[in-house]
Amino acid sequence: MxxxxxxLMQHVEKMEALKAAIVLFNWDTExxxxxxxxxxxxxxVGSLSSQYFEETVSARMRELLGELKxxxxxxxxxxxxxxxxxxxxxxxxxxxxxxxxxxxELQARSTSIWAKAKQxxxxxxxAPVLKKIVDFSKxxxxxxxxxxxxxxDAMLDEYEEGFTKEMLDPFFALLKEQIVPLLKKVxxxxxxxxxxxxxxxxxxxxxxxxxxxxAGYVGFDFARGVLAESEHPFxxxxxxxxxxxTSHYYENVLESAIFSVIHESGHAIYEMNVDDELTQxxxxxxxxxxxxxxxxxxxxxxxxxxxxxxxxxYPKLREAFPEHLSGxxxxxxxxxxxxxxxxxxxxxxxxxxxxxxxxxRYEIEKDLIDGSLQVEDLPAVWxxxxxxxxxxxxxxxxxGVLQDxxxxxxxxxxxxxxxxxxxxxxxxxxxxxQEIDVDKILRSGDLTPITNWLKExxxxxxxxxKTKQLLRDIxxxxxxxxYYIDYLTKKFTExxxx
Amino acid sequence: MxxxxxxLMQHVEKMEALKAAIVLFNWDTExxxxxxxxxxxxxxVGSLSSQYFEETVSARMRELLGELKxxxxxxxxxxxxxxxxxxxxxxxxxxxxxxxxxxxELQARSTSIWAKAKQxxxxxxxAPVLKKIVDFSKxxxxxxxxxxxxxxDAMLDEYEEGFTKEMLDPFFALLKEQIVPLLKKVxxxxxxxxxxxxxxxxxxxxxxxxxxxxAGYVGFDFARGVLAESEHPFxxxxxxxxxxxTSHYYENVLESAIFSVIHESGHAIYEMNVDDELTQxxxxxxxxxxxxxxxxxxxxxxxxxxxxxxxxxYPKLREAFPEHLSGxxxxxxxxxxxxxxxxxxxxxxxxxxxxxxxxxRYEIEKDLIDGSLQVEDLPAVWxxxxxxxxxxxxxxxxxGVLQDxxxxxxxxxxxxxxxxxxxxxxxxxxxxxQEIDVDKILRSGDLTPITNWLKExxxxxxxxxKTKQLLRDIxxxxxxxxYYIDYLTKKFTExxxx
Numbered sequence: 003m004x005x006x007x008x009x010l011m012q013h014v015e016k017m018e019a020l021k022a023a024i025v026l027f028n029w030d031t032e033x034x035x036x037x038x039x040x041x042x043x044x045x046x047v048g049s050l051s052s053q054y055f056e057e058t059v060s061a062r063m064r065e066l067l068g069e070l071k072x073x074x075x076x077x078x079x080x081x082x083x084x085x086x087x088x089x090x091x092x093x094x095x096x097x098x099x100x101x102x103x104x105x106x107e108l109q110a111r112s113t114s115i116w117a118k119a120k121q122x123x124x125x126x127x128x129a130p131v132l133k134k135i136v137d138f139s140k141x142x143x144x145x146x147x148x149x150x151x152x153x154x155d156a157m158l159d160e161y162e163e164g165f166t167k168e169m170l171d172p173f174f175a176l177l178k179e180q181i182v183p184l185l186k187k188v189x190x191x192x193x194x195x196x197x198x199x200x201x202x203x204x205x206x207x208x209x210x211x212x213x214x215x216x217a218g219y220v221g222f223d224f225a226r227g228v229l230a231e232s233e234h235p236f237x238x239x240x241x242x243x244x245x246x247x248t249s250h251y252y253e254n255v256l257e258s259a260i261f262s263v264i265h266e267s268g269h270a271i272y273e274m275n276v277d278d279e280l281t282q283x284x285x286x287x288x289x290x291x292x293x294x295x296x297x298x299x300x301x302x303x304x305x306x307x308x309x310x311x312x313x314x315x316y317p318k319l320r321e322a323f324p325e326h327l328s329g330x331x332x333x334x335x336x337x338x339x340x341x342x343x344x345x346x347x348x349x350x351x352x353x354x355x356x357x358x359x360x361x362x363r364y365e366i367e368k369d370l371i372d373g374s375l376q377v378e379d380l381p382a383v384w385x386x387x388x389x390x391x392x393x394x395x396x397x398x399x400x401x402g403v404l405q406d407x408x409x410x411x412x413x414x415x416x417x418x419x420x421x422x423x424x425x426x427x428x429x430x431x432x433x434x435x436q437e438i439d440v441d442k443i444l445r446s447g448d449l450t451p452i453t454n455w456l457k458e459x460x461x462x463x464x465x466x467x468k469t470k471q472l473l474r475d476i477x478x479x480x481x482x483x484x485y486y487i488d489y490l491t492k493k494f495t496e497x498x499x500x
Numbered sequence: 501m502x503x504x505x506x507x508l509m510q511h512v513e514k515m516e517a518l519k520a521a522i523v524l525f526n527w528d529t530e531x532x533x534x535x536x537x538x539x540x541x542x543x544x545v546g547s548l549s550s551q552y553f554e555e556t557v558s559a560r561m562r563e564l565l566g567e568l569k570x571x572x573x574x575x576x577x578x579x580x581x582x583x584x585x586x587x588x589x590x591x592x593x594x595x596x597x598x599x600x601x602x603x604x605e606l607q608a609r610s611t612s613i614w615a616k617a618k619q620x621x622x623x624x625x626x627a628p629v630l631k632k633i634v635d636f637s638k639x640x641x642x643x644x645x646x647x648x649x650x651x652x653d654a655m656l657d658e659y660e661e662g663f664t665k666e667m668l669d670p671f672f673a674l675l676k677e678q679i680v681p682l683l684k685k686v687x688x689x690x691x692x693x694x695x696x697x698x699x700x701x702x703x704x705x706x707x708x709x710x711x712x713x714x715a716g717y718v719g720f721d722f723a724r725g726v727l728a729e730s731e732h733p734f735x736x737x738x739x740x741x742x743x744x745x746t747s748h749y750y751e752n753v754l755e756s757a758i759f760s761v762i763h764e765s766g767h768a769i770y771e772m773n774v775d776d777e778l779t780q781x782x783x784x785x786x787x788x789x790x791x792x793x794x795x796x797x798x799x800x801x802x803x804x805x806x807x808x809x810x811x812x813x814y815p816k817l818r819e820a821f822p823e824h825l826s827g828x829x830x831x832x833x834x835x836x837x838x839x840x841x842x843x844x845x846x847x848x849x850x851x852x853x854x855x856x857x858x859x860x861r862y863e864i865e866k867d868l869i870d871g872s873l874q875v876e877d878l879p880a881v882w883x884x885x886x887x888x889x890x891x892x893x894x895x896x897x898x899x900g901v902l903q904d905x906x907x908x909x910x911x912x913x914x915x916x917x918x919x920x921x922x923x924x925x926x927x928x929x930x931x932x933x934q935e936i937d938v939d940k941i942l943r944s945g946d947l948t949p950i951t952n953w954l955k956e957x958x959x960x961x962x963x964x965x966k967t968k969q970l971l972r973d974i975x976x977x978x979x980x981x982x983y984y985i986d987y988l989t990k991k992f993t994e995x996x997x998x
Binding site: 016018034045050224227240 | 513514516517518520521524525528532533534535536537539540541543544545547548551722723724725726728738739740741742779780
């Protein structure tokens with residue numbers, strides 16, 4: 003092995019150990035830590051982050067990367083590690099340390115200011131912080147951007163490398179053109195779908211037992227993973243042999259935990275299937291936010307809400323809740339879990355309306371960054387767009403512009419990845435259906451051929467190959483939103499018998 | 501504040517963050533982590549340990565400590581921090597780095613070799629490793645020891661600063677002289693105590709609920725702590741606002757979890773009560789292993805096995821298990837939980853025989869280190885001593901010399917702390933009974949005056965004051981094993997009506 007690379011790996015090991023510690027602290031804080039631990043623990047996590055940062059930009063790291071940047075004797079994985087570390091270093095070097103520190107300090111405070119503002123429905127108290135965040139984000143994007151690149155494109159590039167407004171504009175235009183009218187046809191027929199059978203009292207311990215079965219059924223490996231409870235479901239991982247998901251069980255909303263567990267399992271299976279060569283390196287995670295989301299959505303929606311999937315599984319759900327479900331047919335159950343209904347909250351949105359929530363955020367972010375929209379005008383614009391696209395209007399900012407944490411964390415340009423993830427999923431699923439008999443596999447009750455296919459095509463590459471390349475390798479074409487539109491149109495036309 | 505000290509604190513913060521991460525990983529491994537995570541996680545914990553070690557002996561740390569060693573403007577807490585860091589550094593500097601590395605590598609393997617040997621009852625396979633451990637321990641103690649200090653005294657000093665063979669020999673001689681004969685009078689009367697009511701089937705979920713109540717009752721603060729399950733009960737902590745204990749619930753041994761939870765709560769309350777000024781510093785833990793053990797044993801035995809304690813609590817236990825306990829009187833319950841019966845396993849020993857298990861290990865360690873006993877002769881000597889002092893003989897090494905993990909971890913000189921802890925507890929308890937009306941407090945159902953007294957006298961000082969000093973401050977005299985002997989004699993004479 004290249005000797006310099008070997009030395010680089012010693013630094014990487016330190017960095018990965020620090021990163022894993024931070025991941026574990028965050029997991030622990032969300033799932034178990036005692037309430038009063040917060041402040042003292044935050045101090046330690048802050049120190050671990052600083053130590054991680056110091057490693058990233060250490061003088062020796064800089065030298066090694068300089069020497070390895072053009073090395074020709076590296077494997078594909080090794081080259082990807084060098085490229086990733088180099089990008090981090092370059093991005094970091096462009097930002098004046100003083101400004102970086104200031105922004106970090108702002109970020110350390112801003113989410114709790116947002117949380118309080120949301121709780122008290124008080125946008126005014128969050129606005130000045132958000133202004134500063136927008137300002138810092140623009141400045142940093144300015145430092146980072148390539149010649150001729152717009153600020154928002156530089157932001158998008160952080161989350162979805164190589165994706166630009168030029169690609170996203172037609173994507174969202176298509177959504178607006180096709181999905182908004184589709185939704186208008188769907189809504190009037192909703193009265194025929196009564197979900198009250200799923201609103202009975204379902205014992206949460208029994209829900210948990212069923213969800214544990216379900217996670218294993220879709221491919222979550224409990225020898226390499228943990229399922230726990232937290233306020234909001236999430237996935238996190240230390241390496242490919244320790245990936246963790248959470249769920250939250252609502253007594254009166256049976257399908258909530260079911261689909262959050264399938265969703266998080268989709269994320270987790272991705273992480274579990276990353277090659278041993280890549281795990282515990284800087285390219286040991288998923289290819290991008292969007293590609294990660296594609297794997298959770300594919301599992302949750304394309305697989306998990308299909309009739310074929312539930313044919314062998316629904317009897318087991320009935321077994322768990324015989325008194326509740328004996329009178330509910332599989333056909334009706336499928337309609338219920340696919341009911342599309344415009345709402346105010348993105349995280350509670352169904353498959354059809356979800357992308358419209360994202361579209362609204364995309365339009366707003368673009369305007370915010372190019373300066374045509376001011377922070378103080380956000381609530382009004384937000385509410386207007388919800389009325390226009392979804393036909394619902396928030397009664398307060400808590401259910402409106404204050405609902406998401408992202409901007410308070412400085413994540414501007416992240417939202418599009420959620421919609422892209424759905425679109426990637428549809429594009430990948432289209433190929434999967436041509437290469438293996440998905441329906442037959444689902445009916446068989448053994449999903450292994452599906453997870454194997456995903457492992458082979460997507461998971462094992464971790465972040466070694468970028469999303470754009472992966473999409474091309476798997477589907478033979480570049481990103482194409484058509485598959486997503488077609489998928490939604492076909493599915494909802496069938497379910498709603500339009 | 502002293503500027504150099506302030507800079508030192510920046511290094512301490514890094515070290516404390518790394519230490520906390522290691523603590524959290526260990527907690528997680530014992531309580532939650534998926535089975536296949538072990539190897540990759542161990543690699544990361546290894547890296548964090550190395551990073552911690554690097555900080556401990558960094559050039560800047562050395563300089564700062566040199567400058568601060570004799571500083572006169574430090575508070576008592578600050579001076580204790582400097583002293584502790586300095587001791588670590590000095591101890592470390594005396595050991596040749598190559599040997600340190602070799603021993604660390606040996607330690608990384610030795611516990612699993614021991615575990616396998618124990619499982620397969622195969623002392624032969626562990627003997628060569630143990631020989632190497634003894635050899636390294638002697639060499640390291642040789643590097644560390646002060647002039648004229650014996651090797652074993654240098655080892656004892658690691659765990660119980662200032663304690664020597666000269667102090668321990670009369671302590672254990674007294675135990676041998678007084679407790680061995682006492683036990684011989686107790687054993688024949690054991691037939692009268694039938695513990696079968698505690699061997700019924702007790703629902704483990706109900707046990708857990710009761711133990712959770714019990715932990716809170718003795719002072720464990722759930723706003724600052726967590727109670728979970730693991731194979732063997734233990735206590736660990738990140739700082740004084742996050743202290744964690746585990747228990748293990750056996751369906752047929754009601755008292756097992758009860759007393760392990762009280763025991764671990766005793767440890768935890770100590771950690772929770774350390775002053776804010778000391779937590780997250782190198783002197784943020786307990787004064788010594790023995791002092792820590794004194795707090796768990798005082799709570800478990802002096803408090804937790806007393807009649808006064810159970811007067812308000814036993815009705816609650818009966819409420820939890822009415823069918824099992826309605827026929828069992830409090831008086832009989834007290835006899836059962838204080839039954840003294842010689843056995844083979846230290847961790848399962850009762851209050852009376854426990855110190856004899858430790859005495860055997862003390863005698864063996866001394867001979868092993870001064871060379872009068874060879875590793876290959878250990879099993880025979882072990883079995884002989886068990887027969888002589890406890891009247892029982894191990895049928896195999898699994899239940900004999902292989903039962904404890906300590907030697908495989910390189911912890912030689914640690915065992916005496918267990919017996920010392922009990923003796924410290926008795927000495928401290930003696931003073932407590934003079935200063936507050938313990939019995940009345942226990943009967944009142946509110947233990948706060950007791951935990952407050954312990955906080956005031958012991959807990960708040962963390963490791964700032966050494967055990968020898970604390971004992972003197974609290975009791976007005978040096979370590980005096982007489983109180984322990986008197987306590988055991990009085991208690992068991994009463995219970996067994998001798």
